[in-house]
Amino acid sequence: MLEGINKIGDLEWEVPVGYVPDMRVPGRFFLSRALAETLEEGAVRQLANVATLPGIVKHSLAMPDIHWGYGFPIGGVAAFDRTEGVISPGGVGFDINCGVRLITTPLTEADLAGKKRELIEALFSVVPTGVGARSAMRVSNKELTEIMVNGARWAVERGLGTPEDLIRCEEEGAMPGAEPDAVSAKARQRGMPQIGTLGAGNHFLEIQVAREIIDPEAASVFGIAEGQICFMVHCGSRGLGHQVATDHLRTLESALGKYQIRLPDRQLACAPIDSPEGRAYYGGMACAANYAWTNRQVIMHEARKAFTQVFGIEYDEMRLIYDVAHNVAKFEHHDVDGAPMEVCVHRKGATRAFGPQAPGIPREYAAVGQPVLIPGSMGTSSYLLHGTATAMQKTWGSTCHGAGRVLSRSKAKKAIRGKELREHLAQEGILVRAHRDSVLAEEAPEVYKPSHEVVRVVHEAGLSGIVARLEPLGVIKG
DNA sequence: ATGTGC
Numbered sequence: 001m002l003e004g005i006n007k008i009g010d011l012e013w014e015v016p017v018g019y020v021p022d023m024r025v026p027g028r029f030f031l032s033r034a035l036a037e038t039l040e041e042g043a044v045r046q047l048a049n050v051a052t053l054p055g056i057v058k059h060s061l062a063m064p065d066i067h068w069g070y071g072f073p074i075g076g077v078a079a080f081d082r083t084e085g086v087i088s089p090g091g092v093g094f095d096i097n098c099g100v101r102l103i104t105t106p107l108t109e110a111d112l113a114g115k116k117r118e119l120i121e122a123l124f125s126v127v128p129t130g131v132g133a134r135s136a137m138r139v140s141n142k143e144l145t146e147i148m149v150n151g152a153r154w155a156v157e158r159g160l161g162t163p164e165d166l167i168r169c170e171e172e173g174a175m176p177g178a179e180p181d182a183v184s185a186k187a188r189q190r191g192m193p194q195i196g197t198l199g200a201g202n203h204f205l206e207i208q209v210a211r212e213i214i215d216p217e218a219a220s221v222f223g224i225a226e227g228q229i230c231f232m233v234h235c236g237s238r239g240l241g242h243q244v245a246t247d248h249l250r251t252l253e254s255a256l257g258k259y260q261i262r263l264p265d266r267q268l269a270c271a272p273i274d275s276p277e278g279r280a281y282y283g284g285m286a287c288a289a290n291y292a293w294t295n296r297q298v299i300m301h302e303a304r305k306a307f308t309q310v311f312g313i314e315y316d317e318m319r320l321i322y323d324v325a326h327n328v329a330k331f332e333h334h335d336v337d338g339a340p341m342e343v344c345v346h347r348k349g350a351t352r353a354f355g356p357q358a359p360g361i362p363r364e365y366a367a368v369g370q371p372v373l374i375p376g377s378m379g380t381s382s383y384l385l386h387g388t389a390t391a392m393q394k395t396w397g398s399t400c401h402g403a404g405r406v407l408s409r410s411k412a413k414k415a416i417r418g419k420e421l422r423e424h425l426a427q428e429g430i431l432v433r434a435h436r437d438s439v440l441a442e443e444a445p446e447v448y449k450p451s452h453e454v455v456r457v458v459h460e461a462g463l464s465g466i467v468a469r470l471e472p473l474g475v476i477k478g
Numbered sequence: 479a480t481g482t483g484c
Contacts, residue, residue, distance in 0.1 A: 093479075094479050094480070095479040095480080098479070131479095131480065131481075131482065132480085132481050132482095189481095190480095190481070199479075199480085200479080200480080200482090201479055201480085202479085203479080236479070237479095238479090238480085239480065239481065241479085241480095242479065242480045243480090245479095246480090327479090409482095
């Protein structure tokens with residue numbers, strides 16, 4: 001472990017005040033010995049830098065998938081006092097509301113046999129992939145405004161889903177406080193042709209089988225059984241979210257002097273939550289988050305239609321378990337030293353993991369806590385977990401989001417051949433359909449930390465409980 | 479992550 005960091009529990013570490021100058025609170029992160037080898041000093045410094053920001057409450061936190069990011073570390077969680085604190089795009093990330101949803105089907109592996117290629121091709125033909133992918137769907141400027149305000153409900157009202165889908169979605173598919181005027185014309189232009197598109201990088205649409213049920217009671221509550229075929233959608237707010245982040249970062253950087261905020265790193269650009277600049281970022285970010293929920297709703301709808309065509313099953317037999325955001329800032333009420341407090345929780349590459357009976361989770365899941373969805377890297381397992389009371393106490397109800405990258409894209413492309421990887425995965429029974437073979441090299445399993453170890457750590461640390469392990473059978477990539 | 483770099 002790095003110099004100057006204290007072990008405070010089996011899997012818990014503290015970065016003391018003074019690790020970098022002007023820290024207001026300590027940093028804390030969760031990590032096993034096995035993952036310690038992958039810990040970057042730069043990511044720990046970023047965790048400490050976040051602790052210098054005005055109004056930060058209790059700790060600057062990071063999950064076991066911590067790695068170096070823009071300003072804030074990825075895997076980072078930080079809460080700021082609603083009245084005294086700041087809001088920062090670096091604490092959310094460029095892909096606002098990058099997230100995941102998981103859907104069960106009535107199919108088994110036997111049903112899939114011989115039809116997997118047909119299914120993959122059907123899915124690939126209805127879900128546009130790749131950087132700059134455009135949708136066949138026509139969305140007007142007025143409709144885009146409705147999408148940014150109403151989120152997934154916009155899609156359901158047009159028959160692209162069912163009302164039950166919305167209940168099983170974080171924020172029911174739309175955050176409050178979306179402010180369309182805080183989204184630039186350029187951001188709108190980028191977002192207009194991209195509703196229903198997957199994008200690139202680690203985004204995917206994957207066919208999976210529930211290979212292992214670890215917690216049968218919670219699995220039954222979530223409605224998933226061993227051997228069941230599922231599909232998972234992992235994507236975000238595309239060009240619109242990226243442009244919202246870019247636009248507001250520039251505004252916030254130039255307002256730093258006005259609010260006399262001194263930063264160890266300009267990438268931490270932020271503004272008081274209740275300033276015009278802070279409010280504008282929140283309003284724009286909420287628009288992008290709602291756009292992302294709509295995007296995943298439309299992709300799920302297209303995928304359901306493809307399944308009905310290939311297998312002759314009913315649309316309603318494919319049930320959304322849940323949809324989670326991995327990159328977002330939200331106002332939440334938490335207990336701080338026995339007193340309720342409203343804070344702005346930034347989760348960047350982290351998942352909300354609200355425990356049993358927590359407000360804001362679907363009533364049907366109240367007994368076990370909210371579902372938590374952790375995507376694997378290509379060819380490796382994804383996980384379904386549940387939130388816990390421990391997460392509420394220790395991490396503002398948060399857990400990890402997946403496997404952090406350990407090899408850069410450029411290094412991965414030099415070390416790995418995409419075509420060979422595709423053939424190798426095919427031998428294991430995993431069919432891959434990608435926009436370009438080169439993305440396969442960039443997304444190879446070995447360029448990521450092992451997600452099973454990341455998930456093991458949050459389980460052992462009590463931040464969430466493993467419910468099921470899902471194995472990939474076929475995947476569509478950018 | 480991203481009309482992938484100013």
